[in-house]
Amino acid sequence: MTALADRERAVAYLDARISRGDGADDCWTWTLKPDRDGYGVASFGGRQWRAHRLSYTVHVGDIPDGHDLDHVCETRLCVRPSHLPGERIAVGTDQEDHCDRSHPVRRPAP
Numbered sequence: 001m002t003a004l005a006d007r008e009r010a011v012a013y014l015d016a017r018i019s020r021g022d023g024a025d026d027c028w029t030w031t032l033k034p035d036r037d038g039y040g041v042a043s044f045g046g047r048q049w050r051a052h053r054l055s056y057t058v059h060v061g062d063i064p065d066g067h068d069l070d071h072v073c074e075t076r077l078c079v080r081p082s083h084l085p086g087e088r089i090a091v092g093t094d095q096e097d098h099c100d101r102s103h104p105v106r107r108p109a110p
């Protein structure tokens with residue numbers, strides 16, 4: 001995701017598939033069908049991404065291995081980078097259910 005052309009294509013890809021609220025801090029909501037965990041799914045660059053991870057990668061930068069992004073807005077379909085502020089939680093550890101501030105990461109009912 002370093003080539004500028006790829007980045008521009010990814011931004012266009014994302015922009016065509018999100019709904020931006022009118023407010024200055026509203027969510028950018030992924031408009032395609034979510035996966036079974038409730039996240040947006042993007043097919044870009046020959047691979048499948050969770051939409052919010054693609055958005056973060058494009059707009060902010062690479063996500064370090066073993067880290068995940070938390071939604072401060074608690075809207076899994078949101079791909080707005082400022083709502084994914086790198087409040088990163090390590091995957092597969094005891095902290096999986098807690099963010100860095102130790103509040104529970106809310107998960108939708110099955």
Ligand SMILES: [Zn+2]
Pocket residue numbers: 026027028073074075078079080083
């Ligand atoms: Zn949001």
